[in-house]
Amino acid sequence: MEVVYDAMAAFVGQKCANTLVVKHDILNAPCLKLLLSKALGYAIIAGSLICAILLLLTMLTVVAAAMWLPCRCCRCGFPVVAAVVDSAVGAAAAG
Numbered sequence: 001m002e003v004v005y006d007a008m009a010a011f012v013g014q015k016c017a018n019t020l021v022v023k024h025d026i027l028n029a030p031c032l033k034l035l036l037s038k039a040l041g042y043a044i045i046a047g048s049l050i051c052a053i054l055l056l057l058t059m060l061t062v063v064a065a066a067m068w069l070p071c072r073c074c075r076c077g078f079p080v081v082a083a084v085v086d087s088a089v090g091a092a093a094a095g
C-alpha cells in the first residue's frame with residue numbers, strides 16, 4: 001500500500017494521494033480531475049512519441065532499402081541514392 005501511495009504522491013501530490021489512496025474517496029472532484037488530466041497528458045505524449053519513433057524507423061527502412069536498389073535508367077549498377085546525388089551535383093556544377 002505504501003508503494004501505491006508513494007507513486008500517487010509523486011504523480012498528483014500528497015494531498016490528493018492521501019484523499020484517493022488512504023481515505024478511498026475516489027469521487028473527490030478536484031483530485032479526480034487532476035489525476036485524469038495528468039494521466040491523459042502523459043498518455044498523449046507517450047502516443048505521440050511512439051508514432052514519431054515508428055515513423056522514423058519506417059523512413060530509415062525505406063532509405064536503407066533504396067540505397068541497395070540498382071539504377072533503373074541506364075542499368076549502371078549504382079545505387080539509386082548515389083545516382084540522385086550524382087545528378088544533383090552535376091546539375092549544380094553545370095548551372
